[in-house]
Amino acid sequence: MGVGGNFWDMLKPYARTEGFDFLRNKRVAIDLSYWIVQHETAIKAHTLNPHLRLTFFRTINLFSKFGAFPVFVTDGTPSPLKSQARIMRFCRSSGIDLASFPVSDGTTVERNKKFLQCVQECVELLELFGMPVLKASGEAEGLCAQLNREGRVDACITSDSDAFLFGAKCIIKRLKPNSQEPFECYQMSDIEAGLGLKRNHLIAIALLVGNDHDLKGVQGIGLETALSFVKSFSEDEVLDRLSQLGSGNTLTNNSDETILKTRFPHCSLCGHPGSKRSHFKDSCDRCSSSKHEGCLQKPIGFKCDCSSCDQDKKEKEQKKNEAWKMRVCKKIATEPNFPNNEIIQMYLNSNHTNFTDAEPFISWKNMNTEMLIDYLAFKLNWEPSFIRQKLFPFLSTISLRNMAKNQETDLLYGQYEFDCIQRTKIRFGHTLYLVSWKKSTQTVNNNICTTPSKEPEVQENCDELVDIFDEADVTNVRVDDGCLMTDENMDLVMSAYPEKVDQFTQQKELKETKSRKTPKANPAVIPKDSSSPASRSVQLNIKQFYRSSKGETSEKLKDDGSSIAKRNAGSRNFSKSARRRLLLE
Template sequence: MPNVEFGNVVLVRVLGRICFGAYPVFVTDGTPSPLKSQARIMRFFQASGIDLASLPVSNGTSVERNKKFTKCVQECVELLELFGMPVLKASGEAEGLCAQLNRDGHVDACITSDSDAFLFGAKCTIKSIKPNSQEPFECYEMSDIEAGLGLKRKHMIAIALLVGNDHDLKGVQGIGLETALSFVKSFSEDEVLDKLCLLGSGNTLDKIYIGDGVHNLDENITRTRCSHCSLCGHPGSKRSHLKDSCDRCSSIAGEGCVQKPVGFKCDCLSCDQGKKEKEQKKNEAWQMRVCKKIATEPNFPNDAIIQMYLNNNTNFTDDEPFMSWKNPNTEMLVDYIAFKLNWEPSFIRQKLFPLLSTIFLRNIAKHQETELLYGQYEFDFIQRTKMRYGHTYYLVAWKKPSQAVDNNNYTTPFKEPQVLEDDHELINISDDSDVTNVRVDNGCLTTDENMDLVMAAYPEKVNQFMQQKEAKEAKSRKKARSKSALTLADPLSPTSKGVQLNITQFYRSSKGEPSESSKDRNSSVEKRNARSGNFSKSARRRLLFG
């Protein structure tokens, strides 16, 4: 394979999708449009540091990808077909066909890192798939975007035109994402693209371009601002408040007003009207600046890009696209991977086993006749339940009917993780490295399987496992009750878990027992005290020393 590591990524990710419970449909790009070809050349110039002034002018023809990349894609398609996965080829953008399949209800979601899928009409996209985590993927619904941001499909197309997209990298100079977001939300979905076309054609800038986001003032309200007291800040003069008191300060006539606090803002009708008028003028000035930037942008908007996003329809040969999932061609798949990736056949079979076991359980659940690795393995029993990244699985043991193998753990030859740069994302090879981890123990292989899938395929095995589990738990509870009964019968017993044992119960101590020498010493002291009688201490000293 021209890029061995890219083939490794495709293999590992296919295994991860299938073992994750998905039925994937793969879509490849067709002939790129002239706009996409020009944008790709411009991206190459930018990445290489070449002056864009030397960029060749597009003549309206498409530029095919280089032969090395095309060959790599073709070999990946061959690999997917050996897996039995349906592979469709789009007439243009792959995201466009994915979005159409999702919009028409043929698939549940589009797995892509490119947000253009929403512009083509997708309803749900999935990105950043990480099977080995508690949050295995990020899912975005178009309905959530509409409810949370107030953006619909044409709004997002307008934003892409303003800030740039895969077919026009420049966009409008001086307009960023936040500016574009605020600007397009000023219009409804039906008028936003028409307004951009009017602005791009150089029409006069008047208030027709100010959308619904600006609140018009009531013309019946007078715009004259009344005087305010310099002391309290309320309507009226300081002299009038001193003479007639201030209603808002609740002061008495002749006592004056209350000093206004720091940062005081009057909320009277006149001041509120002035604030609204000031805010409106500010918004009008901001939108006028944006409109001028759009009007000065040459060839904006590009109608070809708008029509490509809106008229995204692929004519299938049949009423529906042909999507059929088949069983993997195991032997040819092993030979193909061994030739392209230089892996040992035994390691390839071990690597493919979780995929084959999942497909085997699906076929059994559908009452289809099938064999696992041509009858080399069969379902044995459920070892236990396993919690993996927040999800519960059955740890299923698969046995060989005739012969056994020695304990072994196959490992991939170590290679430094590399990062492959694609047009849309950076792929880290080490992301899905342990998706296909299989343990070989006493001739049995163990895999993590979905609990619902195992229940649908082998309900009797699941019931047997649950009965054994309940019996084991009942035995544990009975043993715990017997221990608690012994503890209640003899709460001070050293074997009781509820009593803290003293160290003297483990080691005998002679600290409290008098020794033979101490007994002799105590007897001599008693005799001397008896001879001394009732003499005082000083008398006994004189008798002793003379």
């Protein structure tokens, strides 16, 4: 999806991997269609309504685990150009002749009704979460890129590479949550520095190799050829040059003028400037031999580096490059209706939404918890206790953020409140606080502090394409003696409950001081009273567990008296096996 010709492979060397806190307290625009399509096929046979399940868990993880502020964007009216491209793609994959499936210019093919229903259900779910959902006038990645370009969001989550053509500055293509660097990120600044390409260059490449709105592109031009061709022009002139070539005006070659250039003669023996006869009379200055011995024989593969040869080499390279460029220009000139100005104007459009002022409608509202629980229970057939447990990290994050702003909030309608910090834990190289939330004294009954029912209709061995980012256990909440345990960001807990953090730090330092002062017990020392509680905590060595019978036998032999002594004296001449049998008698 996006630009054809393995466009992402060209950008891959300039990808960054960012850590857990990359999106912390940042706004991120999400192409909702990308989320729905990405893994729906992978788990379609394993769960009910996978689009709702994926959107539910991804939203919770993105908001609570990574601390981002999501802004969801849906597609608007599809472009007629993309409709034709979808029909062409369908005919190619199905083996249907495109001529038997005529589509006139300007015809808009509506999107799949079943897919639109999935999108609508996800929108209803997100609105119950309180998340902002925007509808683009055309392509969703276009509005995501506009929000990123205008600074309203800090990044875009999409796999459509043409988001860069719409003007995006930062794109997150892949999420790997269970790693130290979960985000595969592409910055436009890195692409400009590495490839020397700017936005208009990328649009020109998309026109040459094909895109979602024109699958053909220019016949005979691949990604490498398009890359080398557009880099020969500046950003301001590249699109104008393509328009000139499409109208039949080929590039003028200023170097076609016949200029008589004299090439200095070179010696056939040593290869240096000068004739062989002149070198025979007077030895070449470049050869290391004396004047009386003459020039040396040039080695195999010798190339002269004089100014004349260097200039001749540059001229040949320039002629070769100009000839290659002319061949590309001829291919572009023979392509009908190239370039398509509608595609260019669509990519350069600065307004992909029907709103006049974009700032007010990006707002996060309070979550409608009970309606959300009823909605998921109806659509996914989940138990309310299961839903509340999975929602708890989302609610705890909201509570901590509100407390950091000195805003009182009721966690699950006042059922729980902040208790203490249990300990620190490291998860995939990221340090977190394990926070305990205790049951409020005003709570009459508790529906979440029971053993939660397992998620129905989800098998353990799902398709490998299902990312672990979408699994339910990522947002698992642990229950301990009526308290709920969640993993929270250290800075967020510090901002919300600084006194609790200070208390935890002091207790931790006190424990470390006591552990340094207390001497460690020596396991090799056997306590006098082995039955005492203190002696039970001392680990015995292996000799104390498994006593050797050899020592006991020797003591018995000593106590036996003279008869055994005589036997030992008489058995000195026996073999080792005979002496062993005597001891066993």
